[in-house]
Amino acid sequence: MPELPEVETIKETLQDIVGLTLDDIKILKPEYVRSWQNQPDVYLGRRIAAVSRRGKYLLFDFERGLYMVAHLGMSGRIYLEPRETALEKHVHIVFSLNTGQQLWFQDARRFGGLWLLKDYGEMFATMGVEPLSRRFSTSYLAPLLENRRVAIKTLLLNQRMISGIGNIYADEALYRAGLRPERPAGSLQPAEIRRLVRAIKQVLRSGIEQRGTTLRDFQDGYKQKGEFQDYLKVYGRENEPCPACRQPIVRQVINGRSSHFCPICQK
DNA sequence: AGCTCACCCTGGACGC
DNA sequence: TGCGTCCAGGGTGAGC
Numbered sequence: 454m455p456e457l458p459e460v461e462t463i464k465e466t467l468q469d470i471v472g473l474t475l476d477d478i479k480i481l482k483p484e485y486v487r488s489w490q491n492q493p494d495v496y497l498g499r500r501i502a503a504v505s506r507r508g509k510y511l512l513f514d515f516e517r518g519l520y521m522v523a524h525l526g527m528s529g530r531i532y533l534e535p536r537e538t539a540l541e542k543h544v545h546i547v548f549s550l551n552t553g554q555q556l557w558f559q560d561a562r563r564f565g566g567l568w569l570l571k572d573y574g575e576m577f578a579t580m581g582v583e584p585l586s587r588r589f590s591t592s593y594l595a596p597l598l599e600n601r602r603v604a605i606k607t608l609l610l611n612q613r614m615i616s617g618i619g620n621i622y623a624d625e626a627l628y629r630a631g632l633r634p635e636r637p638a639g640s641l642q643p644a645e646i647r648r649l650v651r652a653i654k655q656v657l658r659s660g661i662e663q664r665g666t667t668l669r670d671f672q673d674g675y676k677q678k679g680e681f682q683d684y685l686k687v688y689g690r691e692n693e694p695c696p697a698c699r700q701p702i703v704r705q706v707i708n709g710r711s712s713h714f715c716p717i718c719q720k
Numbered sequence: 721a722g723c724t725c726a727c728c729c730t731g732g733a734c735g736c
Numbered sequence: 737t738g739c740g741t742c743c744a745g746g747g748t749g750a751g752c
Contacts, residue, residue: 454744454745454746455746456746509746524746524747525746526729526745526746526747527729527730527744527745527746528729528730528731528744528745543730560729561729561730561731562728562729562730562731562744562745563728563729563730564728564729564745564746564747565746601722602722602723603722603723603724607723607724610746612746612747619745619746620744620745620746668744669731669732669744708723708724708725709724709725709726709745710744710745711743711744711745
């Protein structure tokens with residue numbers, strides 16, 4: 454389940470392909486390509502100018518103005534393989550680089566996708582603020598919460614509000630902020646909003662430091678697992694003792710998403 | 721407009 | 737051992 458820290462980790466490892474040229478693209482599952490603004494052939498022979506991240510999306514800039522975007526959905530992986538490696542299951546796209554390496558895009562559950570774009574404009578027009586940017590602050594968040602009855606957890610998952618938070622980091626941020634996930638967003642007091650902003654930034658930074666959370670699927674561009682699963686305080690820990698007060702962690706479904714919290718520490 | 725929910729998909733866990 | 741069922745969830749869009 455790649456969220457911001459996982460996509461950031463992949464982005465970091467993929468800096469190694471910046472400057473390389475794309476020699477070939479094999480699209481094994483055409484329906485996995487969500488946008489065909491460009492035909493795949495036009496990318497051939499062009500250098501990769503930059504690999505970056507926006508929310509949970511990976512962005513590939515090619516020289517002379519061509520773009521690709523990848524979303525990993527639930528189970529997506531993007532990683533480098535030496536040439537001539539036998540293809541694994543669920544690899545939908547294979548990029549061949551001029552070093553002989555291949556970049557594989559694999560996604561068993563197929564919730565992800567690839568966009569071949571002339572520009573990024575439309576794709577990110579409605580996307581919310583980057584939570585690790587200076588713009589994401591109490592003064593940004595407070596007006597978004599006003600009069601909203603939706604659960605704060607649901608709002609954190611709304612990518613039009615804040616981009617990059619998924620189910621795991623939402624639960625972890627709310628635990629660290631001492632807030633129950635089902636609290637109506639509009640009920641948060643200024644001090645609570647301050648704690649939440651701080652907790653979101655902290656938990657995302659820790660996730661990046663630990664190179665992501667590997668519960669099952671996640672790996673970086675070199676197939677290495679993350680470590681943040683060892684630092685989770687509530688996510689996936691139903692009935693385990695709260696690290697602070699030893700009360701069993703509760704699991705509750707909120708808007709169809711499993712949520713985990715401490716009934717004592719979170720108000 | 722705000723909100724909820726079903727849907728897409730496969731692998732793994734679990735019960736019998 | 738094997739089969740069936742359920743669950744995981746990001747994003748989108750229908751419908752209330």
